[in-house]
Amino acid sequence: MKISILQVAYKNLLRKRTRSVLTVLGIAMAAWVLVSLFGFNKGYETSLNRDIDNLGFQMLVIAKGCPYEAATLMLKGGTGLKYLKEEIVDRIAREPEVDGVTPMLMQVAFDPNKGESGGLAVYQGVDPKTFPRMKSFLKFKNGGWFSDPGAAEAVFGYEAAELEQREVGDMYLIPEKDVEVKVVGVLERTGTQDDGSIFLPIGAVQKIFGIKDELTGIGIKVKKDADIAKFEAKMFELPDVQVVSLTQVKNTIMTLVATARVMVLSIALIAILIAMMGVVNTILMSVMERRQEIGILKSMGAMASDIFKLVWIETLILCAAGGLVGSLMALVTARITDVLVRKLLPYAPSGGLVRIEPGLVLTTLGLVTLIGLLSGVYPAWKAGRVRPLESIRSEEAS
Amino acid sequence: MSDREKMVIEAEDLVRVYKRGAEEIRAVDGVSLSIGEGEFVSVIGPSGSGKTTLINVLGCLDNPTSGRLLLDGRPVFENCRALSEASLTRVRREVFGYIFQKFYLIPTLSVLENVVLPFTFYKKPDASEDVSRVLDILGILNRKDHLPGELSGGEMQRVAIARALVNKPRILLADEPTGNLDTKRSAEIGGILDDLNRQEGLTVVLVTHNPVLAARAHRTIELRDGRVLS
Numbered sequence: 001m002k003i004s005i006l007q008v009a010y011k012n013l014l015r016k017r018t019r020s021v022l023t024v025l026g027i028a029m030a031a032w033v034l035v036s037l038f039g040f041n042k043g044y045e046t047s048l049n050r051d052i053d054n055l056g057f058q059m060l061v062i063a064k065g066c067p068y069e070a071a072t073l074m075l076k077g078g079t080g081l082k083y084l085k086e087e088i089v090d091r092i093a094r095e096p097e098v099d100g101v102t103p104m105l106m107q108v109a110f111d112p113n114k115g116e117s118g119g120l121a122v123y124q125g126v127d128p129k130t131f132p133r134m135k136s137f138l139k140f141k142n143g144g145w146f147s148d149p150g151a152a153e154a155v156f157g158y159e160a161a162e163l164e165q166r167e168v169g170d171m172y173l174i175p176e177k178d179v180e181v182k183v184v185g186v187l188e189r190t191g192t193q194d195d196g197s198i199f200l201p202i203g204a205v206q207k208i209f210g211i212k213d214e215l216t217g218i219g220i221k222v223k224k225d226a227d228i229a230k231f232e233a234k235m236f237e238l239p240d241v242q243v244v245s246l247t248q249v250k251n252t253i254m255t256l257v258a259t260a261r262v263m264v265l266s267i268a269l270i271a272i273l274i275a276m277m278g279v280v281n282t283i284l285m286s287v288m289e290r291r292q293e294i295g296i297l298k299s300m301g302a303m304a305s306d307i308f309k310l311v312w313i314e315t316l317i318l319c320a321a322g323g324l325v326g327s328l329m330a331l332v333t334a335r336i337t338d339v340l341v342r343k344l345l346p347y348a349p350s351g352g353l354v355r356i357e358p359g360l361v362l363t364t365l366g367l368v369t370l371i372g373l374l375s376g377v378y379p380a381w382k383a384g385r386v387r388p389l390e391s392i393r394s395e396e397a398s
Numbered sequence: 399m400s401d402r403e404k405m406v407i408e409a410e411d412l413v414r415v416y417k418r419g420a421e422e423i424r425a426v427d428g429v430s431l432s433i434g435e436g437e438f439v440s441v442i443g444p445s446g447s448g449k450t451t452l453i454n455v456l457g458c459l460d461n462p463t464s465g466r467l468l469l470d471g472r473p474v475f476e477n478c479r480a481l482s483e484a485s486l487t488r489v490r491r492e493v494f495g496y497i498f499q500k501f502y503l504i505p506t507l508s509v510l511e512n513v514v515l516p517f518t519f520y521k522k523p524d525a526s527e528d529v530s531r532v533l534d535i536l537g538i539l540n541r542k543d544h545l546p547g548e549l550s551g552g553e554m555q556r557v558a559i560a561r562a563l564v565n566k567p568r569i570l571l572a573d574e575p576t577g578n579l580d581t582k583r584s585a586e587i588g589g590i591l592d593d594l595n596r597q598e599g600l601t602v603v604l605v606t607h608n609p610v611l612a613a614r615a616h617r618t619i620e621l622r623d624g625r626v627l628s
Contacts, residue, residue, distance in 0.1 A: 001510060001527055002517045011506040296502040299459060301491025301520035301565065303484060387483075388459045388490070 005306070009313040016286065020318065023282040027322025027368060028329060030275040033268045035330035035356060035364050036337050041261055043338075043355030044348075048253060051349040052246045054192045056134035057102065057219035058228070060244045061092065061235060083214040084241055092218060095234065097226035102130040102219045105202050107209045111175040121175060124197050125205030134221055138194065143168035143185030150203035155185040159195040172198075179208050191351045275322070276375045283315050283379035287386075294386040304384035311380035312373070319372025323365040331356055405471070406493075406569060406601055407433040407456055412465035414451050414624075425451035426462065427624035435568070438595040438602045440612040443621035449605045450573055452621065456603065457494050457571045458486050469493060491520045495567030499577035501554040503546040503561075509533075510542040513560045525566045532560045536590060552583030559590060569601040570594065576608055588614050 013020045063082030086103065093101045105125035112118040128146045132138070141161075146153045154172055156164065161183075166172055170183045181200060189195055206212060222228055228245065235243040287294070294307055302310075330337075334354040342348045414426040425448045433439050433456075441449050454460040455467065461480040468474065474481055474489060481489065503512045513529050521527070533539040536556040538549075546554055555575060562570060572591065576584035588611045594600045606612050620627040 001514050001529065002521075003507070003511045003514055005518055007511075008504070008507070008515070008518055011504065011511075014506045292500070293502055293504070296496075296498070297515075297519065298487065299457075299490060299494075299496045300516040300561065301487065303487050303519070306519045389454055 028326035031326025039356040047349035125202035298388040308384040315376030323368030440615035448624040495562030499574040
């Protein structure tokens with residue numbers, strides 16, 4: 001029978017269980033922050049890209065106002081605050097860079113039955129001819145798009161249908177206006193803001209809300225080979241409108257997120273340094289406590305390199321366990337992190353904000369293990385230098 | 399034991415000086431002795447006489463300050479020069495087995511695991527991985543799966559002896575092995591050392607305060623103030 005150095009190292013750590021567990025937890029916290037942070041970075045970017053791609057258009061023309069407010073509103077499901085003339089649609093559509101345009105009219109009504117004290121119901125007036133073509137990825141759970149451009153009909157997003165408890169064929173009363181529309185379609189879940197939207201034909205919204213020849217926004221799909229910058233400049237020449245390029249919005253949001261990320265990364269690095277100090281402290285203390293025993297191991301034939309290896313393995317076990325526990329914690333708490341981050345951010349895209357992939361977990365484990373190896377060098381070197389005589393010296397010389 | 403061929407340890411004018419502040423303590427002060435193969439030698443003397451220091455130097459756990467030390471006729475220390483730490487480790491694992499007053503068992507390893515621990519670092523080609531015989535001789539075979547905390551002091555010292563024996567040492571150095579044991583357990587450990595010497599032909603060097611235990615040896619070396627009296 002033989003006992004491996006790994007077993008000896010593991011059993012050594014079991015001696016002071018509380019201390020070992022606390023050290024593992026310290027490393028786990030650092031690993032948790034790291035995995036969550038990088039997972040958030042990846043998830044946020046992916047979700048933001050998907051949200052923007054799922055809009056179906058790359059540019060939005062709206063009435064003059066704050067572009068970031070407009071972009072935020074748009075990403076949250078709205079299409080702008082002020083109105084622009086419907087005639088602009090044709091002017092834009094004639095531009096050679098344009099692949100397609102879709103006019104939109106967003107309206108709100110106060111619904112006293114929404115929530116505890118009532119709330120705003122948002123209606124998206126969309127063009128039945130162009131909107132479905134631009135959002136070709138939208139699939140119906142039941143029913144389909146409107147039967148005619150002015151029909152008093154509605155298409156519900158997946159969540160909106162659940163919230164209002166409506167199915168195809170049901171009638172839906174628009175509060176304040178006392179107008180009933182028929183539900184003709186319920187969309188499948190998309191994971192985007194469309195899930196919570198109620199779509200009506202733009203003509204019906206104009207009629208119900210008494211708006212004539214006006215829109216809140218125009219979505220533009222630009223041709224793939226078009227010069228977007230040149231086209232943007234051309235759009236700015238139109239009176240009283242502004243153009244929001246979603247690539248620009250995306251970059252601005254990502255820059256803001258990157259700034260926040262640098263800050264959080266600094267905190268994570270501090271956490272790692274503290275954890276590293278904890279590991280060095282734990283192992284060094286354990287080496288000091290076991291000086292006599294290390295001396296005995298040397299007297300039974302262990303070389304300095306064997307003792308170095310033993311102590312190094314102990315450090316490695318602590319760090320690898322911490323990395324593993326931290327990664328698991330990050331996986332388990334990804335949903336909670338998602339909710340918390342969503343509360344802190346001014347704008348958060350729909351879908352998962354924290355995306356933890358196997359590659360990320362492996363990278364973190366590798367990093368934490370590397371930290372373990374570095375942290376273990378000094379205590380292991382110190383242990384390797386213990387002379388066998390140490391084992392006897394504390395006993396009174398006789 | 400005058401036959402030089404059979405000498406395993408030879409010490410000539412060994413000196414070990416410690417410094418405590420400005421004071422110099424000559425713990426071993428010009429000791430010359432020889433120990434033959436298969437001998438059972440006890441080292442006795444009052445506290446502070448240099449017994450432990452001497453056995454540490456003879457066992458290559460500590461270097462002398464001056465003098466000459468030979469193992470099997472080969473110099474380990476002479477002309478104020480010692481072997482390197484790695485070479486000393488090789489000598490220690492090839493030649494010696496050590497038993498101390500404290501048992502130094504690893505509390506989270508079972509008796510069996512503690513006994514085979516030396517194999518983790520080094521195993522002599524002629525040492526058997528089956529340690530049941532050693533455990534049986536020492537009467538702890540039935541305790542092999544127990545943790546040290548579940549054993550009596552006597553049993554723990556037996557485990558420490560078993561651990562010192564698994565790599566088939568040629569010389570067993572025992573420093574106060576019964577210091578923590580009562581009279582009955584001390585007698586048992588004395589009996590075991592005696593048997594190992596008589597039946598296995600093991601060279602035993604025993605440091606003790608216990609006159610009964612010392613009387614089991616073939617020869618007794620008495621130390622006082624770092625010098626050999628007899």
